[in-house]
Amino acid sequence: MPNKLSMVVFSGTVDRLYPVAIMASGAVAMGMDVDVFLTFYGLDAFRNGNPKTLQKMDVNYKEIAPMLAQLMQKKNVPSWYDMLQKAKEMGNLRVHACAMTLDLMGLKKEDLDPIVDDVVGVGQFVSEAKEGEITLFV
Amino acid sequence: MVMSAQEQNIVFDARGSFCPGPLMELIRGIRQAKVGEVIEVWSSDQGSRKDIPFWTQKAGHELVGVLEEPGYTRFVVRKKR
Numbered sequence: 649m650p651n652k653l654s655m656v657v658f659s660g661t662v663d664r665l666y667p668v669a670i671m672a673s674g675a676v677a678m679g680m681d682v683d684v685f686l687t688f689y690g691l692d693a694f695r696n697g698n699p700k701t702l703q704k705m706d707v708n709y710k711e712i713a714p715m716l717a718q719l720m721q722k723k724n725v726p727s728w729y730d731m732l733q734k735a736k737e738m739g740n741l742r743v744h745a746c747a748m749t750l751d752l753m754g755l756k757k758e759d760l761d762p763i764v765d766d767v768v769g770v771g772q773f774v775s776e777a778k779e780g781e782i783t784l785f786v
Numbered sequence: 787m788v789m790s791a792q793e794q795n796i797v798f799d800a801r802g803s804f805c806p807g808p809l810m811e812l813i814r815g816i817r818q819a820k821v822g823e824v825i826e827v828w829s830s831d832q833g834s835r836k837d838i839p840f841w842t843q844k845a846g847h848e849l850v851g852v853l854e855e856p857g858y859t860r861f862v863v864r865k866k867r
Contacts (some may be wrong), residue, residue, distance in 0.1 A: 668833065670805070670806065673806050673810060674809075674837075676811055677806060677809050677810060677837075677841060678844065679845075723802070723804070724802065725804055726807075732865070733799050734810065737812070738810065738813065
């Protein structure tokens with residue numbers, strides 16, 4: 649059985665992309681494979697140019713989100729995107745784009761950030777996630 | 787991160803870096819080192835205290851020491867394989 653963490657990334661706000669990057673880093677550090685499946689707002693965050701400029705935070709936490717963002721900047725926390733890239737350099741982390749969302753938005757693989765490896769259907773993702781121990785929905 | 791000589795060990799100063807930063811620095815350092823070499827990671831992150839010994843054991847290296855300094859911890863690891 650492969651030692652694997654799979655994540656469905658539905659959210660496209662910075663506060664949720666951080667745990668995605670941090671969980672991915674931890675899993676890679678522990679020698680696990682990581683499969684990330686980007687869909688809806690999660691995929692939108694990976695459109696060309698978006699990963700480096702994205703500043704959206706969950707509006708449910710609008711009282712504390714700006715404070716957290718400010719603290720992270722002050723304490724030089726690397727961006728979620730940098731963390732994800734480092735995790736990818738360090739281990740077997742694959743980023744998949746949801747075919748359905750791409751079709752819906754009229755996008756192609758070339759419209760996405762280069763960190764995205766390929767475009768897959770939900771069937772393939774679920775089949776592959778089934779082989780792993782952990783699947784998270786973020 | 788900053789690398790400098792400290793008692794002949796290779797030091798990765800990851801102070802100020804948050805979980806899992808120091809662990810990632812250690813893994814990077816171990817990958818670059820030769821078998822038998824000793825690496826130090828300096829960390830002020832609370833997760834390192836559990837994560838670094840756990841990873842070191844899992845990856846088959848030797849945790850030579852965990853040294854408390856004011857405001858940070860020095861994790862000393864020997865590459866075993």
